[in-house]
Amino acid sequence: MFQLSKKVEYGLIAIRHMAAGGPGQIHTAKEIADRYHIPYELLAKVMQKLAKNYILARNPAELKVAAIINAIEGKPNVTIIQCEAESPENCIIHDTCTIKNPLVKLQLNINRVFEDLSIGEMV
Amino acid sequence: MFQLSKKVEYGLIAIRHMAAGGPGQIHTAKEIADRYHIPYELLAKVMQKLAKNYILARNPAELKVAAIINAIEGKPNVTIIQCEAESPENCIIHDTCTIKNPLVKLQLNINRVFEDLSIGEMV
């Protein structure tokens, strides 16, 4: 619980690698997979998602970890509370839930943390 | 990913409920389970863990969400990076991993968020 998924880890490794190489460099998914001993097929999928979301095109200095997570996980955001993540109708305690509102604030603080770290700072 | 587990949600609901009732009140797990439509057996287990870690005995104003998560999940802390959570030897990329160090800082910020919210603020 509360771990980055392998996909996100791999994505971060790949992006950081590309950022460290400089803007002129060309990198293949194969090369990165070999270098860091990451299963190629998995990394390839991750990078496809990143490419589709134009993550790879961005300036590392302005590329935040949050954007990468969202691109890979597909969700609009990291959502701590399950009631919020799914459709609230499905939540059996949705009207008796007393912890939702306080946790939304906490949520925002978490988001801020991920918005705060850029790839540029990781090279 | 990055959701509180049901166990933690249930634990928070229960603790908040008890805190809201005031210090004199007696609450049973059964009562809380019924009230919030939580499976009793599951809540019971969660509260057992909380009781063993003396969470229930603490002053809500000083009881942080972080302490509750740790008590329920058993882990010393929320650990973002998988390499760090398990034994580092098992990590196949443990010496080529370039993202570990930057993420540790992020980790600390996350921890801070959970250390920042007390039950007292949730009633």
Place this chain on the structure above:
DNA sequence: CCGAATCTGGACTATTATGGTCGGGTTTAA
């Protein structure tokens, strides 16, 4: 003091998410 309600805690099952694999067709670059 007795019985009902509640708690304890292990074992077990179901469901889901994750991590990883396979393979066939397509593109790209030397």
Place this chain on the structure above:
DNA sequence: TTAAACCCGACCATAATAGTCCAGATTCGG
């Protein structure tokens, strides 16, 4: 032009999660 790399959907194995069942111990109200 052909080998390497990519795309992408389908698939599988494992592990974590959520929940259930139950039998024995405990507690509490009367």
